[in-house]
Amino acid sequence: MHILSKSTYIKGEQCEKALYLFKNRPFLRDKLSMEQRAKFKRGTDVGLLAQQYFPGGLNMTPNSPSQFDKRFHETMQNLGNPAVNVMYEAVFQYDDTLIMLDIIVRDGDKWRAIEVKSSLSLSPTYYKDAALQYYVLKGCNVPLSDMQLMYINADYVRNGDLDLSQLFVFQSVMEYAEKYQDVISRNITHFKEVIKQPHSPKIPVGNQCDSPYRCEFHGHCWKDMPNESDKPYTIDYKSLYSLIGDKNQSTAFLNLLFYRPAVPLFDGDKPYTEFIIGFSILSNNGNFDRIYNWDCLDELSRWKESLPLLNEQLQGFERVVCFAPQNITASLQRFNLMESKDLNYKILNLKDILEQSEFHHEKVKSDFSLKNVYESVFTGKNLFEHSRIILNALSGNEVEEQLVGSDMELENKALRDIYFHLVR
Numbered sequence: 001m002h003i004l005s006k007s008t009y010i011k012g013e014q015c016e017k018a019l020y021l022f023k024n025r026p027f028l029r030d031k032l033s034m035e036q037r038a039k040f041k042r043g044t045d046v047g048l049l050a051q052q053y054f055p056g057g058l059n060m061t062p063n064s065p066s067q068f069d070k071r072f073h074e075t076m077q078n079l080g081n082p083a084v085n086v087m088y089e090a091v092f093q094y095d096d097t098l099i100m101l102d103i104i105v106r107d108g109d110k111w112r113a114i115e116v117k118s119s120l121s122l123s124p125t126y127y128k129d130a131a132l133q134y135y136v137l138k139g140c141n142v143p144l145s146d147m148q149l150m151y152i153n154a155d156y157v158r159n160g161d162l163d164l165s166q167l168f169v170f171q172s173v174m175e176y177a178e179k180y181q182d183v184i185s186r187n188i189t190h191f192k193e194v195i196k197q198p199h200s201p202k203i204p205v206g207n208q209c210d211s212p213y214r215c216e217f218h219g220h221c222w223k224d225m226p227n228e229s230d231k232p233y234t235i236d237y238k239s240l241y242s243l244i245g246d247k248n249q250s251t252a253f254l255n256l257l258f259y260r261p262a263v264p265l266f267d268g269d270k271p272y273t274e275f276i277i278g279f280s281i282l283s284n285n286g287n288f289d290r291i292y293n294w295d296c297l298d299e300l301s302r303w304k305e306s307l308p309l310l311n312e313q314l315q316g317f318e319r320v321v322c323f324a325p326q327n328i329t330a331s332l333q334r335f336n337l338m339e340s341k342d343l344n345y346k347i348l349n350l351k352d353i354l355e356q357s358e359f360h361h362e363k364v365k366s367d368f369s370l371k372n373v374y375e376s377v378f379t380g381k382n383l384f385e386h387s388r389i390i391l392n393a394l395s396g397n398e399v400e401e402q403l404v405g406s407d408m409e410l411e412n413k414a415l416r417d418i419y420f421h422l423v424r
């Protein structure tokens with residue numbers, strides 16, 4: 001039975017209290033955010049494609065935690081079996097630490113160990129993860145030809161069928177991992193001691209709570225801190241009004257649903273190319289709301305239909321208000337949407353405007369999202385995370401896809417309420 005795993009080891013490196021709580025008081029964890037779920041899903045999709053790069057492997061994924069020991073012994077047997085050349089999620093244990101390696105491939109009389117990342121570049125955290133895996137593999141006496149990170153090639157352009165040999169790139173981390181082995185050995189010994197203590201380590205909250213990952217014990221550790229989120233928001237109204245301009249102009253609220261797939265879906269696209277898969281427009285016509293919704297969830301290749309429809313629906317408005325993390329005007333210009341002579345509206349990204357007007361509240365410190373701005377402005381009210389819409393949109397499940405339109409409307413109404421509340 002193992003005591004540590006890759007994820008608990010990483011927790012320990014971030015904060016020993018997080019490691020202790022995870023092992024001894026797991027029920028104190030926060031609920032998984034939608035954003036985290038979306039990230040896990042992206043990682044899984046890329047992981048499955050990476051397996052196709054090395055086809056015909058044995059999948060060693062245990063069906064339940066009780067199978068870890070069994071899978072470990074099978075993995076070790078397979079290493080000695082000449083009929084086995086590739087394994088996915090092979091299980092290794094050493095020094096009471098368990099890892100599941102994404103891919104291991106026979107390479108002559110040795111093995112090539114591969115950890116898959118769905119990102120376009122490699123962070124120091126990825127190197128540390130790989131160093132831990134190398135430590136366990138070495139402890140299991142696996143003869144390694146290399147230890148590599150496999151990640152997405154930012155320059156790949158799709159042309160016809162996916163070319164996995166171009167989509168992925170490899171970086172050897174064996175030299176780095178070798179240098180880091182003593183540190184890992186010491187950390188593991190120390191972390192095992194931490195877990196056995198009768199009480200959680202006395203560690204005050206600090207920067208480590210959000211770096212490199214948001215800690216899942218936030219709610220527990222921060223609950224006794226003075227509750228800054230009870231204080232009202234502050235804003236420089238003078239800047240706000242000068243940025244907003246004439247508030248009597250005819251206004252539409254636009255909620256755009258962008259999708260940035262790690263793996264390009266269409267010819268000419270690179271990894272993480274952004275495109276519009278849905279939108280919702282809200283305007284007020286006298287006494288009632290006018291709502292126009294569109295999406296292409298049934299067939300993503302129809303996404304370009306969004307552009308003429310947006311043009312048509314936004315004509316006649318003097319300003320269009322949206323809330324987006326990206327430079328929305330640049331995004332729309334990329335689709336030549338702003339080039340149309342018929343359009344004379346001005347796009348206002350309320351996120352940029354609020355940031356430039358020094359909008360402050362405890363809630364927006366970690367994430368300046370529509371949800372957090374809404375909950376700062378309207379104390380006691382709640383809004384869901386935008387990732388909920390993305391997850392439902394890409395679920396492949398008809399019932400969940402049907403929630404997308406109404407959720408986009410709700411977000412748009414929240415945007416409208418914030419806007420009119422601030423510029424009243």
Ligand code: SF4
Nearest residue numbers: 015018209215217221
């Ligand atoms: S919230 Fe902060 S102090 Fe508490 S366990 Fe997590 S990282 Fe440690």
